[in-house]
Amino acid sequence: MQKMNEIDLKIIKLLSLDAKRSLADIGGMVDLSPSSVKERIRRLIEAGVIRRFTVDLDPVALGAQTLVFVWIALRDDADEEAFRHYVANHPLILECHHVTGAWSYLIKLRVGATPDIENFLANIKGQNFLSRSETVITLSSPVAGAFVQKEVP
Known part of the structure; x- marks a missing residue:
């Protein structure tokens, strides 16, 4: 993967705060089309920068306080x-x-x-x-x- 730029870093930040955020929403925040955002995310995944998408569980609710x-x-x-x-x-x-x-x-x-x-x-x-x-x-x-x-x- 090429060196990450400012837009890649913003996309990573937005996804880290809410991985369910829509491509259109992210695109609006970084001035890219949803398809361009999707392509950048695909490249970040292939490069191993984004390793996985997961669920943030509440340990207290699960009895592990x-x-x-x-x-x-x-x-x-x-x-x-x-x-x-x-x-x-x-x-x-x-x-x-x-x-x-x-x-x-x-x-x-x-x-x-x-x-x-x-x-x-x-x-x-x-x-x-x-x-x-x-x-x-x-x-x-x-x-x-x-x-x-x-x-x-």
């Missing part, structure tokens, strides 16, 4: 590929990041209550992955959401 971050240090003898497979398929895990520093991974998960955190950690220990961990429970999230460039020319 507690957002938790867990720093994980793997055991020296842990099977790292097995760990990656485990976290990729765990229903509570939203994100897992391989990180630098004193920890091996940072995991973000949503749970219904604190006993779910204890069960999660016990399960990782039972799989012989965990050397040590540190758990951080989120009190609130003043800024949260998908990646959106805040400044668009």
Whole structure:
């Protein structure tokens, strides 16, 4: 794909705020026809800039009101590929990041209550992955959401 320009960035911003926005509506905001907007979106998808369209769910409405971050240090003898497979398929895990520093991974998960955190950690220990961990429970999230460039020319 060619380098993205100002119009591409505006289209991305508009879609990130509301992916159901009509092509005509977007076109009106960027001075393009709906077919030109559709073509630009197609190119952004093909280039991998737009990876998917999804639904923004309310975790509280789904009973997962507690957002938790867990720093994980793997055991020296842990099977790292097995760990990656485990976290990729765990229903509570939203994100897992391989990180630098004193920890091996940072995991973000949503749970219904604190006993779910204890069960999660016990399960990782039972799989012989965990050397040590540190758990951080989120009190609130003043800024949260998908990646959106805040400044668009």
